[in-house]
Amino acid sequence: MRLTARSEYGLLALVEIAAGGESPRSARELSERWKIPAKFLEQLLAALKRAGVVRAVRGARGGYVLASPAAEISVLAVVEALEGPIAPSMCARESGGCVQSTHCAAGAVWGRVSDAVRDVLSSATLADLAGDQLRLDAVSPTDEER
Template sequence: MRLTARSEYGLLALVEIAAGGDSPRSARELSERWEIPAKFLEQLLAALKRAGVVRSVRGARGGYVLASPAAEISVLAVVEALEGPIAPSMCARESALCAQSAHCAAGAVWGRVSDAVRDVLSSATLADLAGDQRRLDAVAPVTKEPAQ
């Protein structure tokens, strides 16, 4: 079970898309605001498209839009699209002994951990975060040259 920069970048981009209007946002635009390597972000957006989280609009003035209402996209969906399923990578079926989890008291803890993570991630939607973000932007807008 791991959370990497893929989730961080992807979520930042999606919150930005959700906080904006209905017009598509280009990868370049998004990458500039959050200082995400543009070509890397392209790959993440491709993964999010494959997972059905976003739709793309090709050509000039194109970009990405959410495939569903922001309130219906959980952070869990985003993370799983980018990192694979949130599940205990350990204590899996491969291990002869842990196959019969009746033998392994520790296994229960790993299960509880991934349940807890899924719980947190599925309880926040892009709509929630977009709202928060709009509020933050209003109070402390991001500038190209930070006030220092």
């Protein structure tokens, strides 16, 4: 299991898209706001589109919009779209179960770890984060907003 910059960047962008409502946000706009390499962000948004998290609007004045209401998109869905399934180790990753031929006690711990992570990630939605972000922006506005 791993959490990398892909999730970090992706979530930042999606919170911004969620705040935009119906009007699409372009990859360039998002990359400037959050200092994310533009071309890299394009790839992340493509992955999120493939996963059905966002919808793309092509052409001038286009960009990305959420494919469903922000309250129905969990952080887990975002992370799994960008990083693959949440599985903590070799033991839990293999569909056939443990690599070890004999049963090992450690496997149960790995299972509890991934359950805990999935629990945290699935309990937060983009709507929650967009709300939090609004409050944070009110306290310390960014350059663009000042």
